[in-house]
Amino acid sequence: MSTAANTALPMLKGYRVLDLTQIVAGPTCTRIMAELGADVVKVELAPFGDRTRIGGLKSRNPDHKGSSRSTYYFQHNHSKQSLALDIKHPRGLALIKRMIPKFDVLVENFSPGVMARAGLSYEALRALNPRLVMCSISLAGQTGLLSQKPGYDYIAQAYAGITDLIGSPDGDPSLITMAIGDTATGMTAAMAVGFALLHRERTGEGQHVEATLLDTYFQMHEVAVPRVALRKGYVPRRTGSQHPDGGPTGVFRCGDGTHLSLAILPHQWNAFISALGMPELSEDPRFATAALRRDNNEDIKAILEDWLAGMGTRERAMAALDAKRIPCAPVLTLNEAMAHPHLRDRGTVRKVRDDVIGEFDIPGFPAKFSAWQPPERLRASALGEDNEVVLQELLGLSPTEVQGLYDDEVLVRDPLLTRRAHEKV
Structure with a gap:
């Protein structure tokens, strides 16, 4: 097959991913797979969906009032379908279980124990689909002293000994105020899922894999861990804007103040x-x-x-x-970095357009492949926009059955979709 033909075939085409994640780490994992061609169905919890739908920037058009679209959601969830349902409702939970045999991968980032209490533990899901690769993303793991502790990126950053090393030597520790750990954990999870799928291709068996913010952050200590282990009494110290090993x-x-x-x-x-x-x-x-x-x-x-x-x-x-x-x-500002011709030419900064929000920039795909190119156009679904398509195509539900789920508030969708549907009528 020629390289030109390969570029038209997404590498994960044919794989289905059930996405039970929100915020950044989990959605990063599934977004990577979605952009590489996997069919990703994002299950959003009723009534509001992924919490990032209320973050970032939204449309200022009064006609879009109440819409659940945001730049934050778009960046981390484009290329996925949105199925918005009440997973706590018995019928909603039953729909999830019915879909499990249809999927290759399930990714979740609930607090440890939530999936099991809902009857969706790996053991329960494996009984429904032995080939399923399930990936659990959490702060500190499914087991251990910290497993039940709630937390996000900055909490893991602190536990990993990262925060203490950031800042001036004579000042307080400083926070890395961007989702470095979340994003890196999402990439770790995507890597783990890919390897688990490779293992499944060779053996036929699925498995349960984990990725944690704390484990991922701890990997970022490139030289200090052995030093602490071998040098009695050695404690790494903050060195401000200078690397502790010098160099310089x-x-x-600079002379001009930059x-x-x-x-x-x-x-x-x-x-x-x-x-x-x-x-x-x-x-x-x-x-x-x-x-x-x-x-x-x-x-x-x-x-x-x-x-x-x-x-x-x-x-x-x-x-x-x-x-x-x-x-x-x-040392560039973000504004200067986004305008840099190198980042623009390589697609590191990528321009997208949403039919409600308008045109804006997001980060591009972080890896390059000789046999595949990222799609030129990206799209993020509105809350519950794909309810009918997913349930009819995967489970064979009739329009009447789907409407019944809406009537019982098992399914929800973006108010803007409902208004537009009424306008067409």
Whole structure:
């Protein structure tokens, strides 16, 4: 098959995913699979659906009043179908159980124990579909001392020893105020599901996999864990804008008041001092080894920022550093990053359009494939927009049966859909 033909065939086409998640971590996992071609049915809990539907930006058009569409929801849930029902209602729960044999994957991020109490434990679902891959995403796992503790990204960040290392040495710990852990956990979960599906293709058996915010965050300690384990009494400390191992690696002030980020490994020291035009630093005993440069990092920082001040502008300093292939970058605002031609050209920043909200940007797909390209147009369903399609196609329910579910408030949908339906009549 040619590469051109491959680009037209999404890699996960033919797989069905039942999405029982909300907020960011779980939806990131299922969004990745949806964009790669899987048929993802997102089950949204009545009456309001995913909590992110009330976050982000919404349409200011008064005709759209009451609509459940938001930019927050779109970013994390595009490319999925929306089935909005009351899972606590016996008939709603029965619908979920009836659908299990139709799906390859189920992803959930309820608090541990909720699925079991609803009769949807892995053991119960495996009896309905032995090939099912079930993925549970949580703060700290399905078992263990912290398993019953509620929490989100920032709670896991604190438990993982991450928060304590962020901030000024003489100040309080600082929060990483974006969903780094949530997003990374969603990617971890998507990876785990993919590998479990590969295992199923080889063996025919499904399985239960877990991804947790705490486990994912703890993976982000790249060097400190062995040091703590081996060095008695060693406690990593906050180092502000400088890397604890020196380098110099960190954020530095330029002569024009902007900031520059540098990351210099030991083998790049000679090239670095050459870029500064200071070959004499190779003979300075303070900087003779990587360990000494770490211990005298404040001296290096002072020398570097004096040089940056003398260069005048950040652009001029970067040109000198780039000439010696020294890893450096301007510290951009998000606005500047979103406008950067590299991020635009590669689709890292992606423009989308919603027929209610309008046109806006979201992050692009984080990986590139030679045999597949992301779809040019993306769409996010309104709350309950796909109720009829999902229940009729998967379970064979008649329009009368579906209407009965609406009448009994087992199913719900976006008020805007209801108004538009009445206008057509």
